[in-house]
Amino acid sequence: MATAAEPPARRTSRIRYDFLAGQLLALGGAFAFAAAIGSVIIIAYNENPLFVYATVLNYSTARVQDIAQVLEYATPLIFSGLAVAVAFKAGLFNIGVEGQYIVGLMTASAAALYLDFLPAFLLVPAVLIAAMAGAMVWASVPAVLKVRTGAHEVVTTIMMNGIAISLVAWAILNPLKSTGEQLVDLRTNLFPEEALMPSFAGTFGLESVIPISVHLTLLFPLALIACALVWFFLFRMRLGYEVRAVGSSSGSAEAGGISIGAAQVKVFLISGALAGLVGLNHLIGDKGYLGSNYETGLGFAGIAVAFLGRNHPGGIPLAAVLIGILLRGQDGIAISTELPTEILIILQGVLILSVVIAYELVQRVLRRRMQQEVAVTETTAPAEA
Amino acid sequence: MPLVDLGAAIALGLRYFTIIYLTGLGGLFSERSGIVNIGLEGIMIVGTIMGAWGTVEYGPVPGLLIGAGAGLLFSLVHAIATVTFRVDHIVSGVVLNLVAIGLARFLSQLFFGQATQSDPGIPDLGTISIPGLDLLPLGLGTAFEGMSPIVPVAFLLTIPAIYVLNRTRFGLRLRSVGENPEAAQTLGVRVAPLRYAGVAISGALGGFAGAFLAIEINGLFREGQTQGLGFIALAALILGNWSPIRLLIGSLLFGIAQAVPLRLSDAPVISLLPEEFIRMIPYVVTIIAIAGFVGRVQPPAAAGRAYEGAAT
Numbered sequence: 001m002a003t004a005a006e007p008p009a010r011r012t013s014r015i016r017y018d019f020l021a022g023q024l025l026a027l028g029g030a031f032a033f034a035a036a037i038g039s040v041i042i043i044a045y046n047e048n049p050l051f052v053y054a055t056v057l058n059y060s061t062a063r064v065q066d067i068a069q070v071l072e073y074a075t076p077l078i079f080s081g082l083a084v085a086v087a088f089k090a091g092l093f094n095i096g097v098e099g100q101y102i103v104g105l106m107t108a109s110a111a112a113l114y115l116d117f118l119p120a121f122l123l124v125p126a127v128l129i130a131a132m133a134g135a136m137v138w139a140s141v142p143a144v145l146k147v148r149t150g151a152h153e154v155v156t157t158i159m160m161n162g163i164a165i166s167l168v169a170w171a172i173l174n175p176l177k178s179t180g181e182q183l184v185d186l187r188t189n190l191f192p193e194e195a196l197m198p199s200f201a202g203t204f205g206l207e208s209v210i211p212i213s214v215h216l217t218l219l220f221p222l223a224l225i226a227c228a229l230v231w232f233f234l235f236r237m238r239l240g241y242e243v244r245a246v247g248s249s250s251g252s253a254e255a256g257g258i259s260i261g262a263a264q265v266k267v268f269l270i271s272g273a274l275a276g277l278v279g280l281n282h283l284i285g286d287k288g289y290l291g292s293n294y295e296t297g298l299g300f301a302g303i304a305v306a307f308l309g310r311n312h313p314g315g316i317p318l319a320a321v322l323i324g325i326l327l328r329g330q331d332g333i334a335i336s337t338e339l340p341t342e343i344l345i346i347l348q349g350v351l352i353l354s355v356v357i358a359y360e361l362v363q364r365v366l367r368r369r370m371q372q373e374v375a376v377t378e379t380t381a382p383a384e385a
Numbered sequence: 386m387p388l389v390d391l392g393a394a395i396a397l398g399l400r401y402f403t404i405i406y407l408t409g410l411g412g413l414f415s416e417r418s419g420i421v422n423i424g425l426e427g428i429m430i431v432g433t434i435m436g437a438w439g440t441v442e443y444g445p446v447p448g449l450l451i452g453a454g455a456g457l458l459f460s461l462v463h464a465i466a467t468v469t470f471r472v473d474h475i476v477s478g479v480v481l482n483l484v485a486i487g488l489a490r491f492l493s494q495l496f497f498g499q500a501t502q503s504d505p506g507i508p509d510l511g512t513i514s515i516p517g518l519d520l521l522p523l524g525l526g527t528a529f530e531g532m533s534p535i536v537p538v539a540f541l542l543t544i545p546a547i548y549v550l551n552r553t554r555f556g557l558r559l560r561s562v563g564e565n566p567e568a569a570q571t572l573g574v575r576v577a578p579l580r581y582a583g584v585a586i587s588g589a590l591g592g593f594a595g596a597f598l599a600i601e602i603n604g605l606f607r608e609g610q611t612q613g614l615g616f617i618a619l620a621a622l623i624l625g626n627w628s629p630i631r632l633l634i635g636s637l638l639f640g641i642a643q644a645v646p647l648r649l650s651d652a653p654v655i656s657l658l659p660e661e662f663i664r665m666i667p668y669v670v671t672i673i674a675i676a677g678f679v680g681r682v683q684p685p686a687a688a689g690r691a692y693e694g695a696a697t
Contacts, residue, residue, distance in 0.1 A: 093475050095423070141672075151676040152684075154475055155623055158423065158616055159668035159675075165613070170661035297486070303479045340494040345487025353462070353480050357470040364471075 015370065022366055023310075026358035033358075034351040038343065047337050056344070059332030060325040064209040068200065072216040073324035075281045076295075078223035078317050080302025082230050083274035085311040089234060090267040091247040096142060096157025097275040098299025099164030100135035104276035105283055106168045107134025109176055109188050109290040112195035120194035127195055127284060132276035138164060139272025146268075147261035153268075161299075172292050187291035197285045217285035219277070224317060226274065231313040233270070243267045275299065304352045310359070323348060392527035394648035395641065399532065400602050401614070402640030403539040404429075404594045408618035409625070409632050410546055411590030415460075416627060417550065418583025419563035419576075421474040421689040424463050424481030425591050426615025431459045432595020434489040437606035438496045439596070440507045448507075449535075449596045456592015457585050459485070464584040468577050471691035482615075486608075493606060501608040509601050510534055533601040546629045559583055563685040566692040576692050591615070617643075620671035627685060639667040 039049035060070045080097050087094040094100075111123075111130035118126055142156035176188045197217040201210035210216065234240040242263045245253035250260050282295045305323060309315030326348050330341035408425050415422040422428075436452030443451075459481070466477040490500040497503040515529040515537065550556040561569040562576045563583070570576055598614070599606050621639050625632030646660035 095475065095479070145672070145676045149676040151672070154421075154423070155619075155675050156672050159620060159672045162613055162616055162620075162668040163665045166661040166664040170659050173661075174659070297483075300479055300483060303476065304483060307476055340491050340500065342487045342491035342494065342500065346484060346491060349480050349484030349487065352483075353466055353472070353477065356472050356476055356480075357466060360470050360472055 011373075015366075018366060018369075022362040023359065026362040027355065030351065030354035030358040033354045034347055037350050038347045041343055041346070042339065045337075045339050047339055052333065052337055052339065055332040055336045056325065056329030060328040064206070065211055065214055066328065068210045068214045068216040070321060070324040070328045071220050072214055072281065072285075073327045074317070074320040075216070075220045075223050075285075076278045076298045077301055077305045077320035077323055079226065079274050079277045080298050081305030081309055081316040081320055082223075082226055082302075082313065083271045083278070083299075084302045084306035085309070085313070085316060086230055086234070086243075086274065087268055087271040088306060088311050089240075089247045090243040090264050091250065092146070092264060092268060092271075093154050094139070094157060094268065094271045094275070095154050095303070096139065096160050096299070097271070097278065097302050098297070099157065099161035100138045100272050100275035101131075101278035101299055102161075102164045102168050102294070102296075103138040104131035104135035105279045105290055105294055106171050106176070107131060108276075108280060108283060109191070112191040112284065113176065113189060116192040116195070118194070123192070123194045124197060124284070128277065128280065131280055132273040135276030136269050136272040139268050139275065140265075143265045143268035143272075147265055168294075169292065172290060176290065178289075187289050189289065191284065191288050195284055196288055197280065199285075215281065215286040217281060219281045219285055222277075226277070227313040227317055230274075234313065239263065239266060275302075278302065304348070307356055308352055390648060394644045396527060396529075396532065396644075397648055398637075398641035398644035399536050400640070401643040402636050403533070403536050404598050404602075404614050405618045405621050405639050405643075406539050406633060406636035407542070407594035407597070408591045408615055409622045409636055410542065410629065411587035411594075412618060412622045413546075413587075413625075413627055413629065413632060414550075414559065414590075415583045415587035416622065416688050417563045417685055418559045418580045419566060419685060419687040419690065419692070420464070420467050420580050420584050421478065422460075422463060422584065422587050423475060423478035423616075423619060424460070424485075425587065425618055426611055426613065427478075427482035427485030428456045428460055428588050428591035429595035429598070429611045429615045430482075430485040430489050432456045432592035432597075433599040433610060434492050434496075434606050435592070436596020437503045437507055437599040438492070440509075440600050441496075441503065445508050445510045445600050448600050449593060452596020452599070453589045453593035456590070456595060457588040459488075459592070460584050460588020461581075463588075464581045467691070468580045468584070471693070473691075474689050489606075490608065493608070497606070503606040505605040507600060507604055509604060513537075533597070535597050535601060540633075543629055543633055550629065555579075555582075560685070562692075563687055566687050566690075570692075580692075591618075594618075614643075617667050620667050623684075624671050624674050626683060638670075642666045 035049075035053070042049045042052050060066050080101065083097045083100075084094050108127045108131035111127045115123060115126050138160060142151070142153045142160060145151040145156055146153045172186055172188065178187055178189050180189065197219055199212070200216040200218060200220060201207050201212075201214070203218060234244060242253065242258045245256065245258055246260050246263050254260055278298050279295060283290060301323065305316060305319045308322065309317075309319035326344045330344050333339050333344065334341050408429055412422050412425050432452040432455060435455035436448045438448075439451030440448030463477050463481055466472040467474050493503065494500045510533060512531040513534050515532065550560065558569065558574045559579050559582065561574060562579045566576045595611065598610060603610055617639050618636070621632055621635035624635040642663060646663045
């Protein structure tokens with residue numbers, strides 16, 4: 001327990017230390033809890049939990065190509081986690097990353113198909129910009145409605161997700177429809193070679209260790225750069241400061257002369273731009289066309305990643321890699337055990353929920369302790385004076 | 386002019402209505418108690434798989450009840466997270482939806498030996514006709530023939546729902562903790578149990594609706610068969626301004642909107658509109674309503690807010 005004699009500077013650093021220790025404790029506890037739940041299910045299947053967890057780890061880290069596979073899975077999740085987190089810093093919940101990246105898939109495909117006269121060094125950036133622009137347009141609707149009419153962004157983005165699915169389904173069947181033979185899966189024409197994202201292995205001369213079946217592309221380093229940019233934006237730029245001020249206390253922010261509405265719209269557009277990049281690794285790093293069976297759920301997974309990574313640009317890539325390990329681990333489970341691979345999806349959910357709960361609990365304890373300290377300081381200070 | 390197509394569209398629309406309405410009604414109880422529940426889709430998914438399994442094992446009536454029970458149990462995760470641990474309602478709801486997909490695949494593998502669907506043709510409840518209405522001329526009567534008995538049950542559920550919400554001590558208290566938990570607490574109402582009850586009702590009704598979808602409409606469990614109906618239920622709930630009667634009307638509209646592209650695609654005017662655009666209608670209407678362009682909707686005052694307890 002603190003005494004009033006303790007100098008304020010030391011008290012601040014001790015609180016910060018407590019805070020960090022608390023976070024680590026929460027994380028450890030949550031992992032242990034999730035592992036315990038997982039073990040119960042695994043034992044019910046007559047398998048050894050330690051062997052299963054070792055298999056998951058082994059399949060995702062043993063060889064360079066396994067790590068590359070994990071990073072491939074992590075790439076879209078980094079973008080979607082960032083998109084959710086950056087909006088959340090302004091106190092906004094972007095549930096619409098899902099719809100925004102789906103629209104981004106559509107606009108990116110349109111760019112890849114119709115701007116095919118561009119050389120590769122211009123076409124790939126054009127596709128990226130088209131994806132971001134489409135997603136930004138989709139994000140602008142809830143953002144403007146929020147600021148102008150007060151319509152809650154959670155509701156409007158959920159609805160925009162529903163509209164996006166139908167819109168893209170329509171686009172695949174009509175303006176973007178394949179001109180060639182009618183195939184079983186409805187899709188666009190193949191994109192020109194110049195529209196595809198260069199592979200990571202090819203760019204850095206790693207073809208000998210990363211086979212072409214792994215679709216790790218330059219989008220991965222781009223995702224890390226995006227993390228750095230988001231960090232710089234949030235913690236070193238004026239708008240980022242305003243965003244954080246609005247998120248932590250909109251009343252104080254407004255009193256401090258910040259336009260809440262303007263900051264919220266801007267940050268939501270940034271969130272949308274990041275969301276636009278979510279689907280691209282599948283689109284121009286792997287498939288090379290937009291099919292009606294495109295990858296879904298990456299936006300919702302981004303919410304999980306953002307909260308696992310504490311909505312911090314440093315935590316998000318780690319969280320994304322963790323989810324990547326669980327995804328890659330499914331292959332190991334399928335080959336080496338009798339377990340259904342879906343056990344890892346369930347574990348992922350348990351883990352996220354227990355992490356969120358653990359953080360909440362630790363924060364509650366810390367807050368209470370701080371309040372007690374303040375109370376002690378206030379009651380003892382006059383006596384000593 | 387025979388209106389057989391219109392009758393068929395209404396018949397299918399009524400089935401979709403039943404899913405949307407039951408799920409929305411559950412959501413209504415949860416949100417009126419102050420707990421936002423965007424996990425309705427996930428709850429419904431759990432209802433589909435458990436309902437299908439229950440039907441294969443024990444028949445359709447136990448199947449529906451097992452679906453409801455499973456939805457209830459699953460929703461308790463949301464209650465524990467949001468009420469007891471004060472986790473953000475949206476985060477918990479999203480996790481519910483994520484977990485449900487994995488859980489359904491896991492259970493499907495366990496029950497049916499394949500992750501994505503059960504064998505088709507599980508037994509259903511049989512059908513009934515609404516006496517009188519099934520004699521409507523011009524083919525409109527087809528709308529009320531061969532109906533699942535659950536459809537009229539869903540309609541009739543409105544009466545007890547309104548009664549419980551407006552005329553019972555439980556309903557009054559439930560609404561009070563959703564509007565102003567601090568005041569309710571001051572008057573001796575215990576907030577947490579009521580919020581647990583609200584969420585549990587949403588779980589039971591959502592699970593039941595999911596089981597209804599699997600048993601009475603599709604005749605099997607299939608991955609992705611809920612196709613966002615949980616979110617449409619949420620839309621109907623918002624459009625219905627969290628009131629049962631308006632929710633009923635909204636669900637009817639959205640239910641019919643779901644059926645129109647499937648049954649009336651050749652009708653005049655509608656044939657000019659791509660099916661995909663008709664599917665957007667519920668979402669567009671809801672955005673317009675929530676933005677206040679047509680009448681304002683007003684959620685329960687404390688919905689989405691954690692209750693810190695009397696100590697703070």
